[in-house]
Amino acid sequence: MIFETDRLLVRKWQEDDLQQLHNLFADEAISGLVAPPLTMAETRKIFDEQMIQYSVKTQTGRYFIIDKENDQLIGTFLLRKSEDHAVEIGYALIKKEWGKGYATEIVKRGIEYVFNSTEFEVIHAYTDLANFSSKNVLEKCGFTHLVNSTEFGTELNLFSIEKES
Numbered sequence: 190m191i192f193e194t195d196r197l198l199v200r201k202w203q204e205d206d207l208q209q210l211h212n213l214f215a216d217e218a219i220s221g222l223v224a225p226p227l228t229m230a231e232t233r234k235i236f237d238e239q240m241i242q243y244s245v246k247t248q249t250g251r252y253f254i255i256d257k258e259n260d261q262l263i264g265t266f267l268l269r270k271s272e273d274h275a276v277e278i279g280y281a282l283i284k285k286e287w288g289k290g291y292a293t294e295i296v297k298r299g300i301e302y303v304f305n306s307t308e309f310e311v312i313h314a315y316t317d318l319a320n321f322s323s324k325n326v327l328e329k330c331g332f333t334h335l336v337n338s339t340e341f342g343t344e345l346n347l348f349s350i351e352k353e354s
Contacts (some may be wrong), residue, residue, distance in 0.1 A: 191252055191266075192302045194294045199252045199266050201243055206253065207236050209262050218284035219264075248307040249276060254295055256286075266295060268303065275311035275349070276303055292326045300330060300350060310352040315345040324348075 191199040202210065213219060214227040214235075227235070239251050247270075254264040263286045267279035278299050282291055296314075303309050314332055316323040324334075324346060332348035339345070 192298055192306075193257070194298045196257055197263070197291060197295060197298075198255050198257055199295070199299075200255060201250070201252055202236065202239055204240075206262075207233065209253075210236055210265075213262070213265060213281065213283065216283065219281045248309070254280065254282070254291070263291060264295075266299065268299075268307075270309075271313055273311075274309075275313050276307065276309040277313045277315065278303065279314065287322070292323070293329055296326055296330045304352045312350050314348045315340060316348070318344055318346060 191201070193199065211227070211229050211232040214232050217226055235251075242250050249268040249270050252266045252268075253262055254266050255261065256263050262283075264280055264282035267277065269277040269279070271277050278296065280292060280295055280299075300312060303312055312332075314327050315338065316327065318337070327348045328334075330350070332350045335347045335349050337344050338347045
């Protein structure tokens, strides 16, 4: 386990999680906000790369968000090192889990985890220009909108939060 909240836990992927991961990455409700739906081969590549990353014990990676009440996968959580020595935080939730406060809960606890358990002092987050729900989550959690940025050929909002001294 990486960290937990009252309702959720964030854990590393396990060998038998490939199909669940593919179901997430193939879901157009989720992928439409991030990238096109992935094939199983594309999912397998990401899965295998992440399993290697776990073995080198970095402070970044992709993780599952699990509902503690029923032990069900509800989404993914991302920590990715950026070029400017910051870390990017991201999440994707299954559509039926939207509107339950999970995003705010996981981002708030994710911020605490990064600032208390890693060397990173700046966190970035990106949202699609039309994803007003995620913008709202980030602002509620203390992020500030910086500029728009282009990632994967798409213009995105860039948000940031810094560790307090």
